[in-house]
Structures are given as structure tokens and as C-alpha cells.
Amino acid sequence: MNSPLCLLFDSDGTLVDSEILLAEVMGELLPEFGLPFSARQYMEEFRGVRFKTVVNTLEARFETLSSTRFDALESDMRARMEARMRAELDPIEGMPAALEALGDYPKAVVSNGPERKIRCALESTRLEHHFAGNLFSAYTLNVWKPDPELYRKAAAAMGFAPERCVVIDDAAVGVQAGLAAGMNVVHLNHFPEEETTPEGAVEIRHARELPGVIAGLSRKTAR
Structure with missing residues (x-):
């Protein structure tokens, strides 16, 4: 790969x-x-x-x-x-540019929502081309965050071990699920005055920070 x-x-x-x-x-x-x-x-x-x-x-x-x-x-x-x-619906500010910058990485969407909702979101914001149809819905897999199995099943389907995956999630249930799955976790913290990023996750406050964080994690994993 x-x-x-x-x-x-x-x-x-x-x-x-x-x-x-x-x-x-x-x-x-x-x-x-x-x-x-x-x-x-x-x-x-x-x-x-x-x-x-x-x-x-x-x-x-x-x-x-x-x-x-x-x-x-x-x-x-x-x-x-x-x-x-x-x-x-709009994309999260800075996310389209971040996804473009991360174009060389395999990507998937892993959501607690139904697949129809995921597709609607991506179509409405014109982000679907970044994910090549790699959509994993809790309703399809019958397991919901914070259960880590949702992220584990997505990783297995993508052909990656948990430790070689990065979860990018804004909600506590998703951050918790990613950490419990043994994955790298980036917490997009929209409410830093009210929410604390748990130990083991990397906090960012804007999507523009994401490419740099992923590059750092990529270098660390490649060692």
C-alpha cells in the first residue's frame, strides 16, 4: 500500500x-x-x-x-x-481543502447515521468523490459508537490494522470509540471551552490543521 x-x-x-x-x-x-x-x-x-x-x-x-x-x-x-x-447543508469550514491535501490517503466515512443520510450529506456538499464509495453505517453493520466495533469493522473492510487507522471525529462517542478500537484519533473539537480532548487523542480546532497532523502521524507510523 x-x-x-x-x-x-x-x-x-x-x-x-x-x-x-x-x-x-x-x-x-x-x-x-x-x-x-x-x-x-x-x-x-x-x-x-x-x-x-x-x-x-x-x-x-x-x-x-x-x-x-x-x-x-x-x-x-x-x-x-x-x-x-x-x-x-455546508461542509465543515476548511474540510474540502483538507480532503484535497490528503488525496493520497485511503479514506472512508464511518457514521452512526443511516447510509442514505451519509450519501445525502456527501452529495449535498460535493465531498463524495473523496471516499470512493467507502461508506460504513452503523445501521448497516448493526453496531453504534461508542462501541469500538464499528470502527474495527470499517478498518477490516478497508484492509488496515487498527493501529494503522486514524479516526477523525468531533463527538465524544466517536473519539471514545476510536480510542477503544486501538486507533490513532484526531478530535476536531468545536467547543474547546466546554469539551476536553481525552488522553491519547490529538486535538485540533479547525480542519486546516488536519493535513499537518496526519503527516506527523504518517511519519511516526512509517518508522
């Missing part, structure tokens, strides 16, 4: 600026189903967490939805979110 490293990118909040859109959609929709919720609450408590886990947590606090009501809720949420993404 030409590259000593494989880059495994999260999608929401890492490649694309979708977190606030999702927060707003959930803040509008969940109360319609009897589950009090706000966009701020998503950003502070649930960022990057599986949708079903968010709903289950709220059900424990308020009321339990029937399976039919949950299915209706999720269907409505996905439809509203896709419409917002197609109309409004």
Missing part, C-alpha cells in the same frame, strides 16, 4: 455542518410526539448519539412511545432532515 495510514472520518459535525440542522429538526419534532426537547439540549447532551438512544432516554423521563409511534417519529425526522440537508 502506498499510504501507511487509512483515514476514517465521522460525517455529522466532522465532514459536514449538520449538527445544528439535526438539533433544530429534533427540537421541533420530538415535542410533537410528547417528548419535551430543545435544539440546545441536543447540542449539550446528545451530540453524535444514536437517534434511538436519544428517544429511549427521553422515554424514560417522560412517556414511552408505541412501536408504531416511534416508526412514525423516525420516518418524519429522516424526511425533514434530508430536506434541510439538501437545501442548507
Whole structure:
């Protein structure tokens, strides 16, 4: 292989600026189903967490939805979110240039979201060509971050050992999963005043820092 490293990118909040859109959609929709919720609450408590886990947590606090009501809720949420993404979604600032600079590295997207959502995000921001169809969805593999198995399965499919992979993730659940998988981890920390990058991960605060960090990790791995 030409590259000593494989880059495994999260999608929401890492490649694309979708977190606030999702927060707003959930803040509008969940109360319609009897589950009090706000966009701020998503950003502070649930960022990057599986949708079903968010709903289950709220059900424990308020009321339990029937399976039919949950299915209706999720269907409505996905439809509203896709419409917002197609109309409004932008890449994370600096990420398109960073991906261009990292063109020689094999890359994949590894997300807690459904594959349709991942594809919508990449298409809407014109980033899909960087990943050559290497998309790994928790819904397809039936394992969700912070379980490290999601990243391990993606690495195996890409043909790389965990120690030769770099996870790039903005959310605590993804950073935790990458570290537990035995991978190099770069934490794109959008909220450094509120969030601490755990020991073992490299913190960056802007995507423009990413190529330099990857170059350093590549040199270290090649030794």
C-alpha cells in the first residue's frame, strides 16, 4: 500500500455542518410526539448519539412511545432532515481543502447515521468523490459508537490494522470509540471551552490543521 495510514472520518459535525440542522429538526419534532426537547439540549447532551438512544432516554423521563409511534417519529425526522440537508447543508469550514491535501490517503466515512443520510450529506456538499464509495453505517453493520466495533469493522473492510487507522471525529462517542478500537484519533473539537480532548487523542480546532497532523502521524507510523 502506498499510504501507511487509512483515514476514517465521522460525517455529522466532522465532514459536514449538520449538527445544528439535526438539533433544530429534533427540537421541533420530538415535542410533537410528547417528548419535551430543545435544539440546545441536543447540542449539550446528545451530540453524535444514536437517534434511538436519544428517544429511549427521553422515554424514560417522560412517556414511552408505541412501536408504531416511534416508526412514525423516525420516518418524519429522516424526511425533514434530508430536506434541510439538501437545501442548507455546508461542509465543515476548511474540510474540502483538507480532503484535497490528503488525496493520497485511503479514506472512508464511518457514521452512526443511516447510509442514505451519509450519501445525502456527501452529495449535498460535493465531498463524495473523496471516499470512493467507502461508506460504513452503523445501521448497516448493526453496531453504534461508542462501541469500538464499528470502527474495527470499517478498518477490516478497508484492509488496515487498527493501529494503522486514524479516526477523525468531533463527538465524544466517536473519539471514545476510536480510542477503544486501538486507533490513532484526531478530535476536531468545536467547543474547546466546554469539551476536553481525552488522553491519547490529538486535538485540533479547525480542519486546516488536519493535513499537518496526519503527516506527523504518517511519519511516526512509517518508522
